Amino acid sequence: MGGFQCKPAKPLPEHLEEFVQSSGEHGVIIMSxxxxxxxxxxxxxxxxxxxxAKLPQKVIWRYKGDRPATLGHNTMLVDWxxxxxxLGHSxxxxxxxHGGTNGVQEAIYHxxxxxxxxxxxxxxDNIFRIEVRGAGKLIDIFSMNEDIFFQGIQEVLNExxxxxxxxxxxxxxxxxxxxPLENAIFWIEFVMRHKGAAHLRTESYKMPWYSYHSVDVMLFLVGVVLIILGTFAALIRCFCSMCLRKKSKCDLKKSK
Known part of the structure; x- marks a missing residue:
C-alpha cells in the first residue's frame, strides 16, 4: 500500500526550526x-x-560517524x-x-x-524511476568525486x-x-467481515501445481519441438541414404 506512512508535516523541534529559519532565502538541504x-x-x-560547504544553503545531515574534517559551518550533523x-517544511x-521506498514516497508526497x-x-531502481520522470538525479556513490556531487546538487537546485x-x-x-492507510484498513476489515472474501480470490489457487507453473504447456512445447527435430533428422537421413545409393550405383557401373 504505497505511501501509507506519508502524512502532513508536524512542527519541528525548536532547535531544528531555528536552524531551518536561519537559512534565509536559500533554504535547506536534508540528507539521509x-x-x-x-x-x-x-x-x-x-x-x-x-x-x-560550498553551498549557500543550510544542510541537515543524518550521520553517526566521526565528524568529517571538511564539514562546513552551514551543515548540522544529527543522529536522527x-x-x-x-520534507514537509516550506x-x-x-x-x-539513498532511495529507500519510504523516503522516496515521502519526498513525492511533499x-x-x-x-x-x-x-x-x-x-x-527507485532513484532511476524518479530520474526518468525528471524529478531527481541519480549519482553513483561508488565513483563520484566532490565535483560530480556538487554539480549534481547544483543542477537539481537551479533547474x-x-x-x-x-x-x-x-x-x-x-x-x-x-x-492509503485508510484504504488498507478498509480492505483488511472488508476481508474480515466477509470471512476471507472468497469471491475476490484468484481462481489460480484451485489449479494443480503443474498447471499453475505451466509445466504441462512446457512439456507440450518441448514435445512439439522434439517431433519437428526428429522429423527433420529423419528427412536428412533419408536424403543421405538416397545419395549414397545413387553413388554406389554409379561406382558399380564405372567398375563394369
Whole structure:
C-alpha cells in the first residue's frame, strides 16, 4: 500500500526550526542514507561534507560517524531527524537520499526533488524511476568525486523542472478518494467481515501445481519441438541414404 506512512508535516523541534529559519532565502538541504547506513568511509564523508560547504544553503545531515574534517559551518550533523516533518517544511529545497521506498514516497508526497545515492537492494531502481520522470538525479556513490556531487546538487537546485515534475507527482499521489492507510484498513476489515472474501480470490489457487507453473504447456512445447527435430533428422537421413545409393550405383557401373 504505497505511501501509507506519508502524512502532513508536524512542527519541528525548536532547535531544528531555528536552524531551518536561519537559512534565509536559500533554504535547506536534508540528507539521509536510511537507518542501515549510519556512517561512511572517511574519504567519502569528507568529499560530501566539502561539497556541502560550498553551498549557500543550510544542510541537515543524518550521520553517526566521526565528524568529517571538511564539514562546513552551514551543515548540522544529527543522529536522527523527523524526516517527514522536514520534507514537509516550506524551506526544504532538496533531499539527498539513498532511495529507500519510504523516503522516496515521502519526498513525492511533499514534492521535494531528490539527488539519489543508491547503495543496496531496490534503491537504484527507485532513484532511476524518479530520474526518468525528471524529478531527481541519480549519482553513483561508488565513483563520484566532490565535483560530480556538487554539480549534481547544483543542477537539481537551479533547474526549476525538477521541482515542477516532483510537485506534479505529488499532486497525482495525493489525488485519491481516501488516504492509503485508510484504504488498507478498509480492505483488511472488508476481508474480515466477509470471512476471507472468497469471491475476490484468484481462481489460480484451485489449479494443480503443474498447471499453475505451466509445466504441462512446457512439456507440450518441448514435445512439439522434439517431433519437428526428429522429423527433420529423419528427412536428412533419408536424403543421405538416397545419395549414397545413387553413388554406389554409379561406382558399380564405372567398375563394369
Amino acid at each position: 542514507l536510511g537507518t542501515l547506513i549510519g556512517e561512511l568511509p572517511h574519504d567519502l564523508a569528507d568529499l560530501i561534507a566539502a561539497a556541502f 531527524m523527523p524526516q517527514n516533518d522536514l 524551506k526544504i529545497k532538496l533531499f539527498v537520499a 514534492g521535494v526533488p531528490i539527488v539519489g545515492l543508491p547503495l543496496i537492494f531496490d534503491q537504484r 526549476p523542472s525538477y521541482r515542477m515534475n516532483m510537485q506534479r507527482l505529488s499532486r497525482l499521489h495525493r489525488d485519491q478518494p481516501m488516504k
